[in-house]
Amino acid sequence: MxxxxxxxxxxxxxxxxxxxxxxxxxxxxxxxxxxxxxxxxxxxxVFTDDLRAEMAGTPATLRDVTSVAAVAPPMGADGDLWAPFDQALTRIRDDAPVAVRQATGPGRFVVTAPPARVEVRATESATDLLPTADPYWAETVEVVEGEAPAPATEPAAPGEPLVVDVMLARTSAEEIGWSVGDVTPAASPTGGPGVAYRLSGVYEPLDAAAPVWAHHRAALEPEVFDDWDRGRTLTIAAYVDPESWAALMPVVGFPMETRLWYPVDVSAARADFTVPLRDALSRFIAAAPVVGSDPGQPSFSPILTTGSIDVLDRVAERHDSAQAVMAIVxxxxxxxxxxxxxxxxxxxxxxxxxxxxxxxxxxxxxxxxxxxxxxxxxxxxxxxxxxxxxxxxxxxxxx
Structure with missing residues (x-):
C-alpha cells in the first residue's frame, strides 16, 4: 500500500x-x-458568403428557373381559369430533385398580349398598353386608388366597343395623365370590334425591390423606347381581371407570351450546397416537363432555363482552387x-x-x-x- x-x-x-x-x-x-x-x-x-453574394448579384431573370413561350398556357373552366396550370407548375416542382425544391419557391407565371396603341395625354410620346394577366397580383401590389379590374362583359349594344377594366402603376398613370374612371379607345390588333380601356384602379408595389418584378414588363414604370425615326414610345403594363383572359383573347390579339419562373433563393444555403444544387438544377431543366391540358387544347411544354448553373459552377471552381491553395499554405x-x-x-x-x-x-x-x-x-x-x-x-x- x-x-x-x-x-x-x-x-x-x-x-x-x-x-x-x-x-x-x-x-x-x-x-x-x-x-x-x-x-x-x-x-x-467565407465560401458561404461568396455563394450568397454571387447568387444575389445575379439578375433574377438569369438566377431563376424561367421559361418564355409564345402561346397562352392551358386554361380551365370559367371561375377557375388558372388553377390547372398552377397545379401543373406545382407538380413539376414536386417532382424535381430535393436540392431544387429546397432552393426554389412556388412557380409563378404572367401572360401578356401584344401592345395596343391608345390615345392619352402623354407629352410628345406614343403610348402602348400591354394587356397583362397575373393571377398572383394580390401578392405583390396594393390597390391605392380605385378598385381592381372587374370581369369583362359584353358590349352594352351591338357595334359599341368592348370596355375592358385595367389597373396601372401609379407612376405610369401619372406619366400619361390617366385618372381613375377614364376610358380610352384603343386600336384593335385583330381588326375586329373596337376595344376601349377603362382605368379602374391604381396600384403600388408592396416591395419595389422584390425580384419578382424582373419578370414583369413595364409593371412599375413606363418602358421608354426612343427611335430617331418614330419618336418616343411608352409601353405600360395594363393588368386586367385574370379570370377574364379567356374571354379577352379574341379581342386583345395574338401572339401571346407566357412567362413562368421558379424563384431561386440561396440566402439560407451553406457552401456545401453549391455542387448538389448545380447538379440538381442541371437534371431539372433537362427533364423537359410537359404540362397536361384538356383534349381540345394543345400541349404546353415549357423549355426551362437558368443561369444559376453557370454561376454555381464558377463558385464551385473558385472554392476548389481556394481549398487547394489553403492546404498548400x-x-x-x-x-x-x-x-x-x-x-x-x-x-x-x-x-x-x-x-x-x-x-x-x-x-x-x-x-x-x-x-x-x-x-x-x-x-x-x-x-x-x-x-x-x-x-x-x-x-x-x-x-
Whole structure:
C-alpha cells in the first residue's frame, strides 16, 4: 500500500515539475487545435458568403428557373381559369430533385398580349398598353386608388366597343395623365370590334425591390423606347381581371407570351450546397416537363432555363482552387508546429527520465510507465484542445 502511495506521489511530482516544457506543449497543442478548428469554419463561412453574394448579384431573370413561350398556357373552366396550370407548375416542382425544391419557391407565371396603341395625354410620346394577366397580383401590389379590374362583359349594344377594366402603376398613370374612371379607345390588333380601356384602379408595389418584378414588363414604370425615326414610345403594363383572359383573347390579339419562373433563393444555403444544387438544377431543366391540358387544347411544354448553373459552377471552381491553395499554405506552418510539439514532448520525456526510473524501481512495469506518460500527455493536451475547439466554435460560428 505504501509503495502504491509513493508511486502516486512521484507521478504527481513529475506532472507538476518542469512547467516550462509542459507550458510549451500546452501552448502548441492549443494553437494547433485552434487553427485546426477555426480554419475550416472560417473557410466554410467565407465560401458561404461568396455563394450568397454571387447568387444575389445575379439578375433574377438569369438566377431563376424561367421559361418564355409564345402561346397562352392551358386554361380551365370559367371561375377557375388558372388553377390547372398552377397545379401543373406545382407538380413539376414536386417532382424535381430535393436540392431544387429546397432552393426554389412556388412557380409563378404572367401572360401578356401584344401592345395596343391608345390615345392619352402623354407629352410628345406614343403610348402602348400591354394587356397583362397575373393571377398572383394580390401578392405583390396594393390597390391605392380605385378598385381592381372587374370581369369583362359584353358590349352594352351591338357595334359599341368592348370596355375592358385595367389597373396601372401609379407612376405610369401619372406619366400619361390617366385618372381613375377614364376610358380610352384603343386600336384593335385583330381588326375586329373596337376595344376601349377603362382605368379602374391604381396600384403600388408592396416591395419595389422584390425580384419578382424582373419578370414583369413595364409593371412599375413606363418602358421608354426612343427611335430617331418614330419618336418616343411608352409601353405600360395594363393588368386586367385574370379570370377574364379567356374571354379577352379574341379581342386583345395574338401572339401571346407566357412567362413562368421558379424563384431561386440561396440566402439560407451553406457552401456545401453549391455542387448538389448545380447538379440538381442541371437534371431539372433537362427533364423537359410537359404540362397536361384538356383534349381540345394543345400541349404546353415549357423549355426551362437558368443561369444559376453557370454561376454555381464558377463558385464551385473558385472554392476548389481556394481549398487547394489553403492546404498548400497551411502545410508549412502545421509542419513546423508539429516539429516544435515533438521537440517539446521529447524534452519532457528526457527531463522526467530519472523520475520514471525511480517509479520503475518502486515496482511499476514498463507498460505502466508508458501509460503514465500517455496520461500526462492527455492531461496536458486534452483540456487545451477542448478549450481551443470551444473558442473556435463560439467566435467563428457566432460571427
Amino acid at each position: 505504501s509503495a502504491r502511495l509513493g508511486t502516486g506521489r512521484l507521478f504527481r511530482r513529475q506532472f507538476l515539475s518542469d512547467r516550462a516544457a509542459a507550458l510549451v506543449v500546452v501552448g502548441v497543442v492549443f494553437v494547433l487545435a485552434l487553427v485546426a478548428a477555426a480554419l475550416p469554419r472560417l473557410a466554410e463561412q 497551411a502545410a508549412g506552418p502545421f509542419g513546423v508546429a508539429l516539429a516544435v510539439l515533438a521537440l517539446a514532448a521529447r524534452l519532457m520525456v528526457e527531463r522526467r527520465r530519472s523520475a520514471l526510473a525511480l517509479i520503475g524501481a518502486r515496482g511499476a512495469s514498463p507498460l505502466q510507465l508508458r501509460l503514465l506518460t500517455a496520461a500526462e500527455g492527455v492531461l496536458l493536451g486534452l483540456p487545451a484542445a477542448a478549450l481551443a475547439t470551444v473558442l473556435a466554435g463560439r467566435f467563428v460560428d457566432g460571427a
